[in-house]
Amino acid sequence: MKLVTWNINSVRLRLPLLLQLMDEYSPDVICLQETKCQDIHFPREEIEAAGYTHIHIKGMKSYNGLAVLSKIPFEETDIYERVGRDDCRHISVKIKGVYLHNLYIPAGGDEPDVTINEKFAHKLDFVDELTSWFPNTYKGSEDKVIAVGDFNIAPLEHDVWSHKQLLKVVSHTPIEVEKLNAMKDAFSWVDVSREFIPENEKCYSWWSYRNRDWKKSNRGRRLDHIWVSEQLKNGLKDHEILSGMRDQEKPSDHAPIIVEIAL
């Protein structure tokens, strides 16, 4: 199964790029984050015409929003309200016996301090909830589970362009890294990108729009992740961060990540 995760930053604005991605890589399943559109406005017809006839979405006006687009039928679909909010940050499908979760973890605002920044508290609570939810819901040793999406946390030193300069910047603070690692350990998740790219090599999936030349300055962060349960580790075949998509006209600030997994 070829699987893509991509924070598309508006599915309507980026539809031509999405169709290009489908045409070039022919993934079986595509998980999108930040679709930024209500379900009634989702561009179903064009996506179905490209062969992705199985669509599971949960969107809202202006912010957040998720989609799973597939050539393969779903056996189940679900929508979750994390930390009690109906804000379109977690959906899932069951496909070929695999539970596939599409996540958009809150960005967390500017100040990494829960006492003055409610958004940062929301982010940490969101991760905490998932830390117990996955092991309570599945058996990592038996169930085939995949979690992908924009986690908005770059956990490793070489997941950011400057570890030292980003220690106090939301996305790379010690408390966020600790929380994300706790979530990973609680289900023995496998961090797929780091199975293919050694931890001592720089690896990014996001580059700010603010850099005049994102490629030249290369001040990126690895915010997008693909995690698989232990069951699937031996099936990992291929992996690529499609940074070429960051180089197109009107790009998303995130690059898609593609993996191939033998099920």
Add this chain to the structure above:
DNA sequence: ATGGCCGCCCTAGGCGGA
């Protein structure tokens, strides 16, 4: 060293992103 952009929305400046 710093500031630098983008997309959305009851079309225009504010919010959110990270």
